[in-house]
Amino acid sequence: MKIRHMQGKLALLLTIASVVTLSACGNGNNEANKENAAASPTTNDTAATTTNGTDAVDTSKHVDLDWYYPGTQQKDVQAIEDAMNKIVNEKINASIHLHTIDWGSYDQKMNVMISTGEKFDIAFTSSWTNDYLQGVSKGAYAPLDDLLPKYAPQLLASMKPGIWDATRKDGKIYAVPNQQIFAKSFGMFVRKDLADKYKDSLPASAKGMPDFEAFFAQIVKNEKGVTPLAGGNAATGLSGYEYYEPIGANDSPGQFVQGDASLTVVNQYERPDQKQAYETAKKWAGMGFFSKDIANEQTDVYEEKMKSGKYAAVAQVMKPGGEVEFKNKFGFDFVQVPYQTPYISTDGILSTLNAISKTSANPERAMMFLELINTDKDLYNLICHGIEGKHYVFADKDKGVIGMPDGVTAETNGYNPSSDWMFGNQFNSYYVDATQVGTWEATKALNDSAVVSPAVGFAFNPDPVSAQIAQTKKVIDQYRVALGFGSVDPDKYYAEFLKKLKDAGSDAIIAEKQKQVDAWKAANGK
């Protein structure tokens, strides 16, 4: 018996021993990496305290900053990092390390890094990947209210207080919005050749989707093989959404009527304009304004059809320069016709942010870096477009227009992340196409002139009614697109839709939204 025990134990020991040796190998690897990492940056301890203007900012000690953001791995990222560090090192005596995490991994990776308290300094966060509000409630990010005026005064001044308010959670700012288009409004992107041809029936600006009926009728009548209105993933058909401001998920029941200062939450699906929209949709479907399987059309099918010119128009969020993007994507010239008043909501601002981690050993220096990347054009364009002569050349230096170097294409370029909006103030970016010149000024003007929603800074917490939201979402998915594209008769199905929504708990959601809005109003003195 004893011998057998011994053997059992021996086997166990062996297992443990093998595990230990294996992990020791791993360890060795890791340490080698660390040494490499430590050896590579040129430590510049002698660089004096910066001449940043702000007093008492001690930068005598060289620090390393780790920045995580999603993207496609770029071949020459190391060269970019080195070039950036020349500037960063000189100005704030720090080295930045760029960690590009592939799109598919970013969410998951940041989630575990945050949950396990792994050290990083700056991370990209937003409402659509690496969720900002969730991160804040997990305590992932450092509050910036004290850091901003001291270490990033220019950055703080570059956006109006209403914009910063959107990032506040419980009164505190936890992230820096990257300036880009904040104002949101829906518009109709219409193929320019068709818009010119039928310009008499196309309104210059509209109050809502129904205003396009005359134009679409012309298309059906005169253009064989062209369907007036495209579907695609974002398409919801007609539903009167242009008159409302969503709270939480785009289509969940309970929205503000746009411009309503009292912030009353209404069930948008019950409103008369909604029923009207569905009736119009039914009529339009009968007139052949939609393709047959529009309700189920996948994005790539939609894109192929756009490229081959089978659609005359598509409803999308508008922005200055949007036509150029459409032309690049689909090959046709487009014009934008707005049908909604532009407004700034929390969501538009939270779509691209950079936050400083609570685990950062040097939050001040990280803040200084964010100031630098948002104000230093050279540094910012390095990370956006790479190195001049290698990754881009100037086509028109005065206007800040760049192009690809000779013999380099988008596919062969060693550094072309194409995501300016992720790294800082997009208005500092070079234009990649001469037709874009002036877009940034126009966008800035639009941001400045757009109405800031009275609800900016309010973020709905869906947890108390998450069951109802999931239930209603099922109902909405089942009916809304079918009704919005007129595939079913509203006389019969609209009432059924509303009843099922109620059964699924839409009233509870609306009550909860109103409760949270009221509490937020009381806390913020609105």
Add this chain to the structure above:
Amino acid sequence: MKSAISQELSVVQRTIIHAVLMVFSLLCMIPFLLVVSASFSDEASISEYGYSLWPRQFSTFAYHFILSEPTQMLKAYGVTFTVTITGTLISLIVSSLIAFALSRTDFAYRKQFAFFVFFTMLFNGGLVPSYMVVTQLLHLKNSLFAMILPYAIVPWFVLLLRTYFTQIPEALIENAKLEGAGEVRIFAQIALPLSLPAMATIGLFIMLNYWNDWYLSLLYIDKPTLYPLQLLLYNIMENINAISANPQTQGIALPGQTARMAIAVLATGPIIFAYMFVQRFFIRGLTVGAVKG
């Protein structure tokens, strides 16, 4: 057996059976053929006409796109092969050692150890603790072992093997002992050869486990040089989606559907051959654990 059937069945019966089996195997093959055909099709023709068994418009654009950087793809294949082979070996050795010990009625702590293995099938610490163990305790981040160790013991496979080992007559082991064989020799020269079908089957399962895995590498691998095939392909796909959704990218031609299919072909290709090698054990091995649950 074969001759017995041919005697009993008439030509008509046999033809019917063969016809049914042929239809069935066609049904199994057609989806795969569709995938291969779609991967060689032109993107536009797919969105226009849908899938077809033969490419309507032949194009290798999807492969060109995915294989545009062959070194990275080859590296990824290398990583995947290394992880799969070392992982399968380690996992097979460790699992069979535990399973053998657990199968022996004369092992004193059998119940405790069996429970220890079984317990993890029902309960585990979840993502965060295991991430901490791998990254902070074992320091395996960005190492090949991060993709191997977490799957080294799969309790279900251990239990399957144990069931198979218990079928070895105890008398055989007693006899070997009387002849002077030690435990290691009994394990290596009696138990293992007798359970070859089980080892081959479980080996194949383990191999597929390692081959198909991208989750561990997603969590623990940052360095593109250490990307295994599945993660690389997953990333290519996700990046295509992200690029085509990014309004800023300027007219880069991207394969969508076809790339998805080409990825499926590249990802399944080599591992199909593993089936051929293991197939002769496979049929016997499938009944592992069927007799004694």
